Amino acid sequence: MTIATETTQQVLEPLIYDMSVPGRMGVNLPDCDVPETPLPTELLRDDLKLPEVGELQVVRHFLKLSHLNYSIDKGFYPLGSCTMKYNPKLNEDMARLSGFALLHPQSDEAGSQGALALMYQLQEWLAEISGFEAVSLAPAAGAQGEFAGILMIRNYHLDRGDTARTKILVPNSAHGTNPATVTMAGFEVIELPSDDKGDVDLDALRTVCKEKGPEIAGMMITVPSTLGLFEAHILDVIEIVHEAGGLMYMDGANMNALMGQVKPGELGFDVMHYNLHKTFSTPHGGGGPGSGPVGVGEKLKPFLPGPIVEIVEEPTEEDYAPGYGLKMPEKSIGRMKAFFGNFGMMVRAYAYIRVYGGEGLRDVSRHAVLNANYIRAQLMDTYKVPYPRYCGHEFVLEGHFEDAEGVHALDISKRLMDFGFHPPTNYFPLIVPEALLIEPTETETKDDLDEFIEAMKQIAQEARTDPDLLHNAPHTAPVKRLDEVKAAKDLILCCAPALPDAGD
Amino acid sequence: MGYIPHTEVERQQMLAAIGVTTIEDLFEAIPATHRFPKLNLPEPMSEMEVAAEMQALSEANEHAGDFAIFRGAGAYHHFVPSVVNHILLRGEFYTAYTPYQPELSQGTLQATYEYQSMMCALTGMDAANASHYDGATSLAEAVTVAVQVGRKRNKIVLSHSINPQYREVVRTYHQGRDLQIVGDEADANLAALAELIDDQTAMVAIAYPNFFGQIEDVSALVTAAHDAGALVIFVANPLMLALFKSPGELGADIVVGDAQPLGVSMSYGGPYLGFFATRTKYVRKIAGRIIGETVDADGKKAYVMTLRPREQDIRREKASSNICTNQGLMALAASVYLALMGRNGLRKVAQLNYHKAHYAADQIDQIDGFKVLRSKPFFNEFMVKCLMPVEVVNNALIGEGIVGGYDLGKDYPHLKDHMLLCVTEMNSKEEIDALVDVLKGLAS
Numbered sequence: 001m002t003i004a005t006e007t008t009q010q011v012l013e014p015l016i017y018d019m020s021v022p023g024r025m026g027v028n029l030p031d032c033d034v035p036e037t038p039l040p041t042e043l044l045r046d047d048l049k050l051p052e053v054g055e056l057q058v059v060r061h062f063l064k065l066s067h068l069n070y071s072i073d074k075g076f077y078p079l080g081s082c083t084m085k086y087n088p089k090l091n092e093d094m095a096r097l098s099g100f101a102l103l104h105p106q107s108d109e110a111g112s113q114g115a116l117a118l119m120y121q122l123q124e125w126l127a128e129i130s131g132f133e134a135v136s137l138a139p140a141a142g143a144q145g146e147f148a149g150i151l152m153i154r155n156y157h158l159d160r161g162d163t164a165r166t167k168i169l170v171p172n173s174a175h176g177t178n179p180a181t182v183t184m185a186g187f188e189v190i191e192l193p194s195d196d197k198g199d200v201d202l203d204a205l206r207t208v209c210k211e212k213g214p215e216i217a218g219m220m221i222t223v224p225s226t227l228g229l230f231e232a233h234i235l236d237v238i239e240i241v242h243e244a245g246g247l248m249y250m251d252g253a254n255m256n257a258l259m260g261q262v263k264p265g266e267l268g269f270d271v272m273h274y275n276l277h278k279t280f281s282t283p284h285g286g287g288g289p290g291s292g293p294v295g296v297g298e299k300l301k302p303f304l305p306g307p308i309v310e311i312v313e314e315p316t317e318e319d320y321a322p323g324y325g326l327k328m329p330e331k332s333i334g335r336m337k338a339f340f341g342n343f344g345m346m347v348r349a350y351a352y353i354r355v356y357g358g359e360g361l362r363d364v365s366r367h368a369v370l371n372a373n374y375i376r377a378q379l380m381d382t383y384k385v386p387y388p389r390y391c392g393h394e395f396v397l398e399g400h401f402e403d404a405e406g407v408h409a410l411d412i413s414k415r416l417m418d419f420g421f422h423p424p425t426n427y428f429p430l431i432v433p434e435a436l437l438i439e440p441t442e443t444e445t446k447d448d449l450d451e452f453i454e455a456m457k458q459i460a461q462e463a464r465t466d467p468d469l470l471h472n473a474p475h476t477a478p479v480k481r482l483d484e485v486k487a488a489k490d491l492i493l494c495c496a497p498a499l500p501d502a503g504d
Numbered sequence: 505m506g507y508i509p510h511t512e513v514e515r516q517q518m519l520a521a522i523g524v525t526t527i528e529d530l531f532e533a534i535p536a537t538h539r540f541p542k543l544n545l546p547e548p549m550s551e552m553e554v555a556a557e558m559q560a561l562s563e564a565n566e567h568a569g570d571f572a573i574f575r576g577a578g579a580y581h582h583f584v585p586s587v588v589n590h591i592l593l594r595g596e597f598y599t600a601y602t603p604y605q606p607e608l609s610q611g612t613l614q615a616t617y618e619y620q621s622m623m624c625a626l627t628g629m630d631a632a633n634a635s636h637y638d639g640a641t642s643l644a645e646a647v648t649v650a651v652q653v654g655r656k657r658n659k660i661v662l663s664h665s666i667n668p669q670y671r672e673v674v675r676t677y678h679q680g681r682d683l684q685i686v687g688d689e690a691d692a693n694l695a696a697l698a699e700l701i702d703d704q705t706a707m708v709a710i711a712y713p714n715f716f717g718q719i720e721d722v723s724a725l726v727t728a729a730h731d732a733g734a735l736v737i738f739v740a741n742p743l744m745l746a747l748f749k750s751p752g753e754l755g756a757d758i759v760v761g762d763a764q765p766l767g768v769s770m771s772y773g774g775p776y777l778g779f780f781a782t783r784t785k786y787v788r789k790i791a792g793r794i795i796g797e798t799v800d801a802d803g804k805k806a807y808v809m810t811l812r813p814r815e816q817d818i819r820r821e822k823a824s825s826n827i828c829t830n831q832g833l834m835a836l837a838a839s840v841y842l843a844l845m846g847r848n849g850l851r852k853v854a855q856l857n858y859h860k861a862h863y864a865a866d867q868i869d870q871i872d873g874f875k876v877l878r879s880k881p882f883f884n885e886f887m888v889k890c891l892m893p894v895e896v897v898n899n900a901l902i903g904e905g906i907v908g909g910y911d912l913g914k915d916y917p918h919l920k921d922h923m924l925l926c927v928t929e930m931n932s933k934e935e936i937d938a939l940v941d942v943l944k945g946l947a948s
């Protein structure tokens with residue numbers, strides 16, 4: 001670090017280690033109420049480089065940090081593919097009921113009937129929403145759901161003695177987790193091109209299936225696609241892959257467009273993951289946790305990751321509550337994580353589905369799609385919108401202009417921050433130049449959308465009249481653009497006083 | 505209704521702007537044969553009805569609000585200061601996404617950087633990531649790193665005393681890869697592990713403490729692994745690290761585990777917090793988000809996700825893991841928890857665990873028919889050999905409002921009738937004495 005930066009360097013909020021004063025403590029702990037046992041001194045460490053801070057100082061520290069964040073509770077967050085809808089407060093209260101929050105996962109089944117009943121219901125409801133036979137709640141996030149799904153496909157083929165199927169088809173518009181999942185499961189990716197309408201290139205699909213049919217284990221596809229489009233030939237795609245002997249995986253990250261509109265299981269999909277942290281309103285937590293249940297048709301049911309909840313005792317006349325138990329499916333691919341999935345997220349999703357009911361969820365998707373099409377219609381004359389058709393719950397536009405050279409999607413995104421908005425998703429999907437993927441969700445009012453539309457229009461003007469306003473944006477965020485190259489070069493990943501060789 | 509704010513007037517205005525007459529027109533691309541299926545779900549309910557139904561469901565569980573808990577085995581009932589929950593409930597934190605836009609995410613980024621730092625302090629490592637799904641998947645991801653570091657090496661040695669569910673997850677994760685996972689037969693022992701290590705061994709994983717609560721002497725094994733060029737992975741309980749030697753001091757190359765004991769509620773098994781710490785030389789090979797320090801255009805210190813080219817959204821099929829969403833909010837919980845506890849508080853909590861567990865063990869040892877296995881030092885969990893099936897013991901305990909120990913016979917047939925008891929700072933002397941009284945009653 002040079003002297004110049006050192007003297008100009010300011011901080012937004014000191015690090016917790018910088019606030020440390022020896023002898024301070026932020027918690028009141030009880031005295032030991034049992035006779036003490038001598039500690040095995042030869043096994044003990046002699047340092048512990050944790051900070052020492054008082055309770056109020058800790059509260060203020062994290063409160064100040066919270067103020068540096070943008071969030072759904074603060075404003076419009078049209079981050080495409082992420083479904084940043086309102087996270088109902090009721091859900092948070094439900095997850096914190098002591099009967100849920102303080103339940104030990106190794107509790108006996110007899111002592112967890114409430115939790116198991118909730119999980120059973122959620123399995124059934126998710127299956128109904130997507131038209132599947134069975135659901136496992138085990139996966140911890142969307143990517144883990146994908147992994148579970150592709151492992152199921154793998155085991156399905158192996159179980160039939162078919163060892164030649166080593167490849168999975170993935171469209172080039174796919175989210176990065178799709179190809180990464182394929183590799184993790186030990187398969188090879190065959191990337192499929194998209195046609196000029198944004199759909200899977202059917203001819204290319206037919207050709208690969210003809211040439212490599214016996215090697216194809218299946219296909220992963222997102223519906224609506226990552227471009228926000230309902231695949232125009234989805235039934236053909238499914239039929240072609242099935243005829244080649246492959247199974248169909250649906251990435252269900254975009255289910256917010258589909259509830260009550262179509263059931264993927266009925267279209268012919270064999271397996272799909274749900275993102276409870278998108279469609280079913282569980283919060284994103286600044287990165288997680290999520291929950292990525294998987295639904296399957298009859299073929300893959302025995303392979304589900306476990307354990308799943310089943311009825312182990314039918315209700316009787318005296319006791320009309322059934323008995324629930326945890327079971328490992330017959331040919332299960334195994335456990336995805338310890339215990340049964342991210343239970344706290346299941347509680348929230350249960351509350352959400354209960355509030356809406358079936359017609360309500362249909363209404364959720366209707367309004368998600370209405371909001372997206374409304375913004376799209378209003379911005380179509382200002383920005384290049386690559387695919388001239390109605391979108392699902394999100395749509396992509398190109399964040400560049402012929403007469404404003406040097407202005408990029410990223411500049412538009414950063415400038416949006418000055419207007420009080422979170423930017424859309426940048427540079428994804430990869431097949432659209434300067435992509436801005438916009439997903440408003442159903443919980444935003446027309447007024448909020450109008451403000452965003454106005455901001456987008458004004459920015460398009462500024463791009464021509466005052467491009468530096470965009471290049472230097474954001475102007476009002478807590479920090480300016482960051483030096484990401486320096487971060488990767490210097491690789492400072494840990495406060496110095498925490499390091500093993502730091503002096504006391 | 506629900507959380508949709510639209511009025512009929514607004515809907516009509518929006519439809520007109522789009523140029524359609526009904527919302528249904530927007531779904532024309534869906535095959536007509538499959539459009540608009542009925543969803544057979546229960547009728548919608550008001551907020552108060554939902555709350556009442558879920559309250560009733562929650563009360564149908566034997567939870568730590570009503571019962572004394574002496575069960576651990578991978579999930580622990582610890583004290584969580586009020587501040588933790590209040591910070592987690594800040595909408596600014598929990599309703600934010602992954603910090604892709606660092607200008608609007610400095611709060612999440614700095615809190616995560618602090619979390620990484622405090623995990624380094626505990627583990628004795630010099631780099632940590634922003635989290636994995638849980639301890640089990642952290643271990644599975646460590647296998648991937650070791651295989652990459654070891655290039656063509658494909659042998660993975662696991663101690664049998666690692667949590668059985670963690671070992672199952674390792675096998676789930678790596679079933680599509682050509683790996684040899686060995687060493688963890690139910691009745692294996694640590695000394696025998698050293699003999700399995702050869703020049704094809706990518707890593708050796710051991711638990712600290714082990715699943716039986718014991719602190720094993722692993723020095724010979726660590727040396728053997730390093731001599732053979734294999735990595736050493738510790739699966740650690742982070743609370744124990746407040747008192748006991750850090751895995752870094754003991755020669756670990758990677759330390760993984762679940763940080764649920766640090767401020768995260770039991771919540772029937774999740775969401776928890778998989779931590780992953782390592783030495784800087786391996787950091788470019790690890791999976792997951794990593795937060796680094798940098799400056800903004802004005803030279804102001806700030807934080808950002810770094811080493812991004814390792815990740816799935818950039819490397820796609822060449823990424824070493826597909827992880828995207830992690831357990832970010834739980835890392836915030838641990839950050840707040842560790843900041844509150846600090847150096848002295850965390851030590852004190854760990855000491856309370858140690859003393860109470862040893863007090864309980866001493867009392868139980870005096871009962872005929874129950875024998876505490878004490879061949880090795882332990883932290884807050886220990887094995888008790890019972891004269892009767894563990895189920896019988898636990899049924900007696902539950903009647904007295906006590907959730908007893910974990911039945912080890914389920915995973916280790918030779919440990920039939922062995923119970924794994926866990927005692928934490930949450931168990932008062934009265935609770936421990938009540939447990940001991942029930943066991944005495946069973947013995948007589």
Ligand SMILES: Cc1ncc(COP(=O)(O)O)c(C=O)c1O
Pocket residue numbers: 081082141142143144175177178222226251253254275290291292827828829
């Ligand atoms: C289309 C799509 N697929 C998969 C994922 C991965 O889901 P998760 O982040 O929950 O692992 C995402 C979200 O990031 C996504 O947008």
